[in-house]
Amino acid sequence: MDLTLDHLTHRYGDMLVLDDVSLRIPAGEILCVIGPSGCGKSTLLRMLGGLEQPDQGQVLQGGEAPEGCLNPLTFVFQDFALLPWRTVAGNISLVLEDHGLARPQVEQIIDSVLARTKLSDFHDALPRQLSGGMKQRVAIARALAVNPAVMLLDEPLSALDAQTRELLMEDLVSLWARQPFTAVYVTHNLAEAVRLGHQIAVLSRRPGRIREVIRIDVPLSERTPGLPELDALQTRLWHLMRDEALAADQELVHG
Numbered sequence: 001m002d003l004t005l006d007h008l009t010h011r012y013g014d015m016l017v018l019d020d021v022s023l024r025i026p027a028g029e030i031l032c033v034i035g036p037s038g039c040g041k042s043t044l045l046r047m048l049g050g051l052e053q054p055d056q057g058q059v060l061q062g063g064e065a066p067e068g069c070l071n072p073l074t075f076v077f078q079d080f081a082l083l084p085w086r087t088v089a090g091n092i093s094l095v096l097e098d099h100g101l102a103r104p105q106v107e108q109i110i111d112s113v114l115a116r117t118k119l120s121d122f123h124d125a126l127p128r129q130l131s132g133g134m135k136q137r138v139a140i141a142r143a144l145a146v147n148p149a150v151m152l153l154d155e156p157l158s159a160l161d162a163q164t165r166e167l168l169m170e171d172l173v174s175l176w177a178r179q180p181f182t183a184v185y186v187t188h189n190l191a192e193a194v195r196l197g198h199q200i201a202v203l204s205r206r207p208g209r210i211r212e213v214i215r216i217d218v219p220l221s222e223r224t225p226g227l228p229e230l231d232a233l234q235t236r237l238w239h240l241m242r243d244e245a246l247a248a249d250q251e252l253v254h255g
């Protein structure tokens, strides 16, 4: 399924948060969204997921959801959002309830997503027995369990240490290579954006407007750390972000 954001504008009360944002996310591609704090990235994601309605503009869904899709749009959050009293399998089965699936089918889906996220040995573990990286893998497994058309990821790796982030980025790339999914991935981390994005949308300071959309043609599987093309792109993104952050600071000082 592809997504089109068509001239989205959003306000909270009198505060304009997003202004005339248009983007297209083709099926099977990852769009990373970066921008200064408070520029409306999470708001944009919530509008894509239907949790918030735009004041103007619209979100258009195109094409078909994949076969066996139980939920077309699914979120992955920074804080994992796992129920502490449920096992790994129990947390995943939660999203499979109310779909009229027979128990063997539920078990089969759980086994499949645990295998894909390398968690098969942790079927019965409780969240407190897992590291941060493993908890986020459970959250990703839970998102995959509904076979979504689009994954909406809100800073999914930002609570994790650098090594774990690196490993999970590799995991996301292998998951994508195995079965390309459509995703919108909000991050503050420019290295994540250049590693995972087919496109990167750079938002301005609030109100968030599209400053630039950059397409990266290097296949995800070839994006090794230190690749000169990616390093150069990361530097370019940093300059764009730095300009926005400096301008936001100036506005604070000069009111």
Ligand SMILES: Nc1ncnc2c1ncn2[C@@H]1O[C@H](COP(=O)(O)OP(=O)(O)OP(=O)(O)O)[C@@H](O)[C@H]1O
Pocket: 012, 017, 035, 036, 037, 038, 039, 040, 041, 042, 043, 044
């Ligand atoms: N429900 C809400 N009601 C009122 N204001 C809100 C609400 N949600 C967010 N805001 C405000 O809207 C602005 C944009 O918030 P949002 O969380 O979308 O930004 P963000 O770019 O994701 O920020 P960050 O990078 O810090 O996570 C912020 O000023 C925030 O305080």
